Amino acid sequence: MSKSGPTLQFLTGIKQFEGRQLLYCVRAPKDMSREKQINHEPLDEHIVFHAHGITKVYQMGEVQVHALRGIDLDLYRGEFTVLLGASGSGKSTLLNILGGLDTPTEGHVYYGERDLTRATESELTEYRRFHVGFVFQFYNLIPSLTARENVALVTEIASAPMEPEHALKLVGLGARMDHFPAQLSGGEQQRVAIARAIAKNPDVLLCDEPTGALDSKTGISVLEALHRVNQESGTTTAVITHNAVIAQIADRVIYLADGQISDIRINETKLAPGEVTW
Ligand SMILES: Nc1ncnc2c1ncn2[C@@H]1O[C@H](COP(=O)(O)OP(=O)(O)O)[C@@H](O)[C@H]1O
């Protein structure tokens, strides 16, 4: 497949990755999706996820809830994406499908060469365990374990993990490693959850309303941690929010409305997390 062409828009940038400068590029996703649907060619090395035709229908007794109504989306390696939409627009459903926590009613999700919608339960477990980091609104830390131990719990079962200490330093908790969750603020607990998610060196970090339970100031500290991880580890990051302000820190913003992508915008000038407030 051609990596350039008249129908594709390119936006390139430089990121720091393990002390090296990494060139990344963002492309107009609709063109790519159409191209993939027609050609069924192997995924471009820059694409981490390629989803097309995703629908999700929940059967609630007599009633069908159409949570997703045909989503075409690519996520690119190293990219920081925000999924923005009102409550009920389908953000969590989409993220859960990308993360292998749920399966679509129709459509396909390719992760590299793998079609997640055809994976067995044990393949999905392996996928979640080794390739995906999740961060949720509520931190789900184990109260009887310290920050370091909460992170170590995950690194012990990972294949090529970071040291828990390194992950905690990345999120600015170098001085809090031996504290229990109850001794940490909400923002700090969420940063432990981020350290836990990234310590297994996932290919992709999926965050569902990570600042949803936090006030503006602590929410920004969490966004700073996510931003730093993305910059320094090059981890592809997708963050769900209903807060439009947060979209300003993304490389690319995916707007969801009523189970569909209503718009996709590339932030030509994005703000640092410290520059936003709500
Ligand atoms: N497990 C479920 N069973 C039934 N309906 C669901 C389920 N999960 C989500 N929904 C419905 O699907 C729609 C999209 O939900 P969701 O993806 O959680 O939206 P968001 O994260 O944007 O708030 C909503 O109407 C919601 O009520």
Ligand SMILES: [Mg+2]
């Ligand atoms: Mg949600």
